[in-house]
Amino acid sequence: MPIITVDAAKITKENKAKLITSLTKTASEITSIPESSFTVLIKEFPVENWGIGGEPLEEIIKKMNPK
Amino acid sequence: MPIITVDAAKITKENKAKLITSLTKTASEITSIPESSFTVLIKEFPVENWGIGGEPLEEIIKKMNPK
Amino acid sequence: MPIITVDAAKITKENKAKLITSLTKTASEITSIPESSFTVLIKEFPVENWGIGGEPLEEIIKKMNPK
Amino acid sequence: MPIITVDAAKITKENKAKLITSLTKTASEITSIPESSFTVLIKEFPVENWGIGGEPLEEIIKKMNPK
């Protein structure tokens, strides 16, 4: 019954499947709760909806990748 | 002030309205908190963002509905 | 696989069991998703952690129940 | 490391940036936790996914703005 939620920006479909499989396996091994009891839910939000340290993530990314 | 959140895949607009009305009514009757204090928020995420038992829900659905 | 979360203040154990049973039944009937697929999670937070309309809920309750 | 989440309906990009900056500043000043430790995440959900007092928000808005 544990629920693993990943809040992130865009994730590819292939990586979603990998996250579901691997995060469940990892958490199941540590907690000894069977894999069958886990739910994984990936929540994608646009980059412009995120802020880190009081600054929009979009601005931070722009600064890191100047033209 | 209680908040009822429903994380699900796609839900029709008609069913959203029904969920809002019925979940509020049900929870209000049980807790004796007036309906007017409740917020319901329905959060839809694509099927590919869900995993059950370490397996992508999309795969599970395909297996259940083989062509 | 839908997850129904109830964020509230203190709820009695008896009412928790009722919420689990009734909210699942209600949501299952509306969505035609089988009851067995639902998870309910009740999250309790102290009254002092809630604010409504910019005012601590604790203050609001005090005003409604003056000595 | 505190996370400020804003669940709302549609928010303009300009207001998202303002919320990120201002909510972080406000919370940092109150808690004395440095701004750099904060994450802000704005989650937008359609109006039809919200219910207040057991009534779809869409209906409430319509009543407030009758033609």
Place this chain on the structure above:
Amino acid sequence: MPIITVDAAKITKENKAKLITSLTKTASEITSIPESSFTVLIKEFPVENWGIGGEPLEEIIKKMNPK
């Protein structure tokens, strides 16, 4: 109807009240949504439940405050 959630570690009761008042005021001014529509919910989790950059926050704090 917007909901502002603050996930944090321990917060004093006095600061909870300040966060409720100030975050609501700040978000209301930016979005032009009336303060009365906002809910604030502060969720406290122990330091040992937090990890930053793959490291338990408890360890990070210890390193920053060596005896």
Place this chain on the structure above:
Amino acid sequence: MPIITVDAAKITKENKAKLITSLTKTASEITSIPESSFTVLIKEFPVENWGIGGEPLEEIIKKMNPK
């Protein structure tokens, strides 16, 4: 900036640290997002607050472990 949240029942302190380290490592390898950008937050809720398939988890556990 991704946030990995684990909603579960009681987890030992040792396992919390392991989850923080391993879930971050796993998700970082899959997404190529650096570990330093991840936050992990473990949220523990009592068994009586969980329901699976419309039944309180506490009842389910009792049936699985009859005296």
